[in-house]
Amino acid sequence: MCTIAPLALASRFGRRPPLALSAPGGAGSTSEPRASMSEDAALIARVRSRDSAAFAQLYDRHAALVFGVARRVLGDATQAEDVTQSVFLQIWARPETFQGGNFAAWVATVARNASLDIVRSAAVRTREPEMPVDLPANTDLDDEVFGRVRAAAVIDALRALPSDQREPIERAYFEGLSYREVAEKLNTPLGTIKSRIRSGMRRLMDVLSEVGAT
Amino acid sequence: MMGERDQAMRELAELYPLGGLDPEERAAVEAYLASEGCRDAIKRGRMIAYALGESVAQEPPRELRARVLAAAQPPSVSAQAPVVTAPTRRADIITPWWTRPAWLAAAAAVVVVIFAATFAHQWFWPRTWAVACSAAPASCPSATRVVASSGNQLRFEAQGMAPLPAGKVYQAWYIRAGAKPTPAPTFSPDANGNATVTLPVGAEKGLTVAITVEPQGGSQAPTTKPFLVASIN
Numbered sequence: 162m163c164t165i166a167p168l169a170l171a172s173r174f175g176r177r178p179p180l181a182l183s184a185p186g187g188a189g190s191t192s193e194p195r196a197s198m199s200e201d202a203a204l205i206a207r208v209r210s211r212d213s214a215a216f217a218q219l220y221d222r223h224a225a226l227v228f229g230v231a232r233r234v235l236g237d238a239t240q241a242e243d244v245t246q247s248v249f250l251q252i253w254a255r256p257e258t259f260q261g262g263n264f265a266a267w268v269a270t271v272a273r274n275a276s277l278d279i280v281r282s283a284a285v286r287t288r289e290p291e292m293p294v295d296l297p298a299n300t301d302l303d304d305e306v307f308g309r310v311r312a313a314a315v316i317d318a319l320r321a322l323p324s325d326q327r328e329p330i331e332r333a334y335f336e337g338l339s340y341r342e343v344a345e346k347l348n349t350p351l352g353t354i355k356s357r358i359r360s361g362m363r364r365l366m367d368v369l370s371e372v373g374a375t
Numbered sequence: 376m377m378g379e380r381d382q383a384m385r386e387l388a389e390l391y392p393l394g395g396l397d398p399e400e401r402a403a404v405e406a407y408l409a410s411e412g413c414r415d416a417i418k419r420g421r422m423i424a425y426a427l428g429e430s431v432a433q434e435p436p437r438e439l440r441a442r443v444l445a446a447a448q449p450p451s452v453s454a455q456a457p458v459v460t461a462p463t464r465r466a467d468i469i470t471p472w473w474t475r476p477a478w479l480a481a482a483a484a485v486v487v488v489i490f491a492a493t494f495a496h497q498w499f500w501p502r503t504w505a506v507a508c509s510a511a512p513a514s515c516p517s518a519t520r521v522v523a524s525s526g527n528q529l530r531f532e533a534q535g536m537a538p539l540p541a542g543k544v545y546q547a548w549y550i551r552a553g554a555k556p557t558p559a560p561t562f563s564p565d566a567n568g569n570a571t572v573t574l575p576v577g578a579e580k581g582l583t584v585a586i587t588v589e590p591q592g593g594s595q596a597p598t599t600k601p602f603l604v605a606s607i608n
Contacts, residue, residue: 232431233431240542244542250566319430335394359390366422366423
């Protein structure tokens, strides 16, 4: 029996029934749901059989997510294009590296990691190149936990966070900093940073829940 | 009633998905979660991580789509057009040699021998050199060679080259005996691992052709050890 499910979230975000393929039109939502798990699964299966039309559809569904993450991490549109191209071509070349779960979440992680690799390699030029690179293994993302995350709702949710919670979350995620490094950069005790991040994540989950994104 | 250790681990588990824990904290959380068989906390955290990504989603330039899709060719196309191919003469395409009259074949052979013996040998029968790979076998291309593509150019050709991480490219170099490496163009394999790059140097005796991995845009001097090397002799 699990004893560590987040207290405030466990009851509110208990197991949910499988998601419908279409998302409800929540107030303020401006974009269609990016990821439909069964459709992505079908597309990746076709990509494995070298179906370039399926690959094009996969690109159309997720390129904005990949490019956006890369651009946010790198702060450079040209490098973000390189990352986007590299990520998708590796998916084309090695589709078996995705082994199930939520494709959008997985590919966002791939894009973030690839982008952070560039940032870090620029800082440490003497590091041996990682070649050939393996895409990160899928990490058992659960279709039922990930839901109809709508971009507009997420942006609203992030904006709703107090800056002292949002900033350490964004720095940890987009800059790849450890919490210790975040604490140093913000000149704030580590314990305080951790506490703020936890509070921010709980609040973010609350907001996402209220807009039906979970 | 939740114990202190459970409470501490619960708090660490909430922080785990953003990746900022110290290595020892991360190991402790992973071990604890594995032992407890509980992953809900991490799954919820990952949802937030995913949501962060969605919050910055942005349409890439339209030209990028064309580039990506052009590079991802179905095997039916690429397999029929491998990058390393033997020279093909027009006559072979039109009519196989064994269907032609014997006298014509004999005459052609004489012409070829005479021509090859004089000055055009390398145009029709390009000289090639083997390429040695010092990387792990799994990282080595399946086929490589250097070809004297003209009197003042060499061409490196490869099949089965590994894709590189974003921000990295392959770069060719030529090295004259006793001299520093001269940078040649950078290149990336296509989605099927095929690659070619032309070096602006002829087949000079004692020349070395090398391939390294460099940052995007290339380098003026190698920053990594060459893993593919060919000696022109």
